Amino acid sequence: MAKKIIVLAGSPRKDGNTNTVVHWFADAARKAGGHVDVIDTSALNYAATGCTECMGCQRSDKFECVIDDQASPVIARIPDYDVLVLATPVFWFGPSAQLKLTLDRTFALMKFDDRKGPYGPGKPTTLCLIATAGGDLEAGLNQVDATFRTAAVFMKCRYESLLVPLAPPNPTELQGRVDVKTSAAELGRRMATEA
């Protein structure tokens, strides 16, 4: 059965390197029958600068962030999907602040129960990272990959990643990278059909 995929896209550049790869990924996933929703986390209207640690989500029976803004309904919908894709440029050896504004608040999708241990809603079952960087793998990409691989273990998710090192400063130059386009399309097809 075709899979449902949500992409949290974390670049502030609408037509930048990361969104170029996301476009190739999403296009192939849709052609393979997948349902893909792309959320631009840099364009959401936020009422808070990230998770405020209010713990309102932990007092609720629901898997929801209690902050009243445009990120909360996005977070509440994540368990409707089979695949969560985190797409980010490497900024200062980590994921972008724009992605983190939404991502930290997915804390609301976990309950920390003293007796049962941590548990979530059961979906998504796959976590996927798409990351681009100006430097080589050692200039931040491998670190970001390791971070999200660890997160996937915690979330009990399968993990996949597409890392794009040495991305050109001018994003139009990435358009000609057939190797990256092929890898993104192959990942999109697999996520739509196998995840």
Ligand SMILES: Cc1cc2nc3c(=O)[nH]c(=O)nc-3n(C[C@H](O)[C@H](O)[C@H](O)COP(=O)(O)O)c2cc1C
């Ligand atoms: C604020 C900032 C911080 C960056 N930090 C890193 C870094 O730590 N390591 C790296 O390899 N590239 C770094 N880069 C380069 C970007 O990761 C690279 O240009 C990326 O492809 C930009 O993606 P985008 O066009 O989707 O925004 C940085 C760029 C900016 C603007």
